[in-house]
Amino acid sequence: MHWNTKTINPQDLINISRGDDKIIHKYLLQFQELIPQRIESLKENLKAEDRKQIRQLLHQMSPQIQFFGIMELVKPIRRxxxxxxxxxxxxxxxxxxxxxxxxxxxxxxxxxxxxxxF
Structure with a gap:
């Protein structure tokens, strides 16, 4: 499998799926489906200045962000x-x-x- 990526580091994904292309494909599709929805929710809650909901959304996304190796987001989200x-x-x-x-x-x-x- 070819990973032409700049933002994600697929190593955890590859390890957890044991290199199984079907499992990797499933996780990639899930990311592609869920993250845009969560981005929209973040934008809406920013406009509403709903700090608690922003925190909750980021907390929900945190495992997926780490799973996809987007490490430069770990510190800002934790903060x-x-x-x-x-x-x-x-x-x-x-x-x-x-x-x-x-x-x-x-x-x-x-x-x-x-x-x-794929």
Whole structure:
């Protein structure tokens, strides 16, 4: 399998699926389906300034983000999980915007991987 990726590191995915292409395919499709929906929810909750819901969404996404090896998002998400209620709204917006940008790049990586391999 060819991994032409810049944002995701597929090593955990490969290890957990024991290199089984069918399982890898299932996880890639799941990522491609769930993450865009969660990005939209993040955007909506940012507009509403619903800090608690933003925290909850990021917390829900965290295992998948780690599973797909998007390690540069681990620290910002951890920070948002802990400081979501005290962080200035501008900083919260900036951090969430960074997360969304990286997630969109990861979606492109997953799409390309699916296109090239399945």
């Amino acid at each position: 948002l999980e802990h400081d979501y209620d005290t962080m200035p709204i501008e900083e919260l917006n900036a951090l969430v915007a960074t997360v969304i940008i990286k997630l969109n790049l990861a979606i492109k990586d997953v799409h390309l991987t699916l296109k090239e391999n």
